[in-house]
Amino acid sequence: MVATLDETPTVRTLSLRVPDWPGHLPGQHVDIRLTAPDGYTAQRGYSIATPANGERIDVTVERLEDGEVSPYLNGELVVGDQIELRGPIGGYFVWEPSRGGPVLLVAGGTGVVPLMAMVRERARRASTVPVRLLLSARTFADLVYRDELDRLAAADDGFSVTYALTRGAPAGWTGHRRRVDEAMLAEIAWPVEAGAQTFVCGSTPFVEAVTSGLVALGHPAASIRTERYGAAGAS
Amino acid sequence: MTSDPHYLDGNALGGLLGEVFAADLTTATATCAGCGSVAPVAVMHVYVDAPGAVGRCATCGIVHVRVVQSAERTWLDLRGIRALEMPRLPPPTSPPRP
Numbered sequence: 001m002v003a004t005l006d007e008t009p010t011v012r013t014l015s016l017r018v019p020d021w022p023g024h025l026p027g028q029h030v031d032i033r034l035t036a037p038d039g040y041t042a043q044r045g046y047s048i049a050t051p052a053n054g055e056r057i058d059v060t061v062e063r064l065e066d067g068e069v070s071p072y073l074n075g076e077l078v079v080g081d082q083i084e085l086r087g088p089i090g091g092y093f094v095w096e097p098s099r100g101g102p103v104l105l106v107a108g109g110t111g112v113v114p115l116m117a118m119v120r121e122r123a124r125r126a127s128t129v130p131v132r133l134l135l136s137a138r139t140f141a142d143l144v145y146r147d148e149l150d151r152l153a154a155a156d157d158g159f160s161v162t163y164a165l166t167r168g169a170p171a172g173w174t175g176h177r178r179r180v181d182e183a184m185l186a187e188i189a190w191p192v193e194a195g196a197q198t199f200v201c202g203s204t205p206f207v208e209a210v211t212s213g214l215v216a217l218g219h220p221a222a223s224i225r226t227e228r229y230g231a232a233g234a235s
Numbered sequence: 236m237t238s239d240p241h242y243l244d245g246n247a248l249g250g251l252l253g254e255v256f257a258a259d260l261t262t263a264t265a266t267c268a269g270c271g272s273v274a275p276v277a278v279m280h281v282y283v284d285a286p287g288a289v290g291r292c293a294t295c296g297i298v299h300v301r302v303v304q305s306a307e308r309t310w311l312d313l314r315g316i317r318a319l320e321m322p323r324l325p326p327p328t329s330p331p332r333p
Contacts (some may be wrong), residue, residue: 031250077259
């Protein structure tokens with residue numbers, strides 16, 4: 001690990017230098033394995049938050065207090081420590097500007113991580129593919145990458161971001177103050193005729209709610225790609 | 236909302252199956268041996284709270300795949316998948332790049 005950045009009180013980005021990293025596509029993940037001194041191993045999947053950048057990859061990890069892996073990664077691990085990982089993994093939940101648009105991205109909490117790699121790649125390529133991001137979080141402080149997302153949206157180059165806060169909002173908040181629902185999706189999603197590609201990432205209940213909302217609005221299920229995460233972890 | 240929020244999806248199997256198959260299996264389409272539905276492996280519902288990982292058909296719920304790993308061995312049961320279809324890998328003709 002070469003650097004860390006605290007994104008929110010419970011979410012930290014770990015910058016890793018991986019010798020011989022072959023590169024990756026936005027949306028792919030790595031499996032990180034921890035091995036205890038007695039040989040016990042625990043493994044979880046973590047999405048890569050950044051586009052391909054040589055041997056460097058960033059993963060953004062939410063600290064789950066009853067978790068087996070995240071309290072170590074987001075808490076104990078310090079710059080200079082080594083960890084075991086494999087990747088890049090997954091070819092389904094990926095998007096890059098050459099795949100065109102329009103694109104709708106919907107994230108709950110740290111579900112924004114793989115979508116951020118897509119948004120960052122779009123900016124890095126100076127792409128103007130229309131992309132809308134809807135990010136739901138508990139509170140204002142829990143909006144991961146908010147400053148960067150606001151900056152990218154301010155460029156007015158076809159990227160926009162909308163926030164939904166589910167557990168209270170600061171004074172003067174003009175965004176949504178409820179869970180993502182069908183009415184919110186109707187407002188933010190592209191018209192069905194636009195033939196948008198949609199990527200949804202979050203907890204399982206979040207992904208199910210968003211997917212059924214979009215399907216109810218007439219979006220073909222096959223146009224919606226999903227990735228679920230949970231405390232049970234991946235792999 | 237679902238009554239059983241404990242499952243993930245086939246994206247979570249990518250690393251495990253990547254140890255066994257040369258191609259990325261999350262984008263492969265699987266034909267269910269139970270209901271005949273055809274869907275990418277990434278869409279499968281995956282339960283990881285078992286000793287291994289269990290993937291079930293997102294349409295009918297039958298077990299598609301079970302994967303268990305020990306420190307030395309991988310055990311793979313593909314009982315519920317009648318067919319897998321995936322793009323071929325590029326031919327291994329180009330010399331490895333430095």
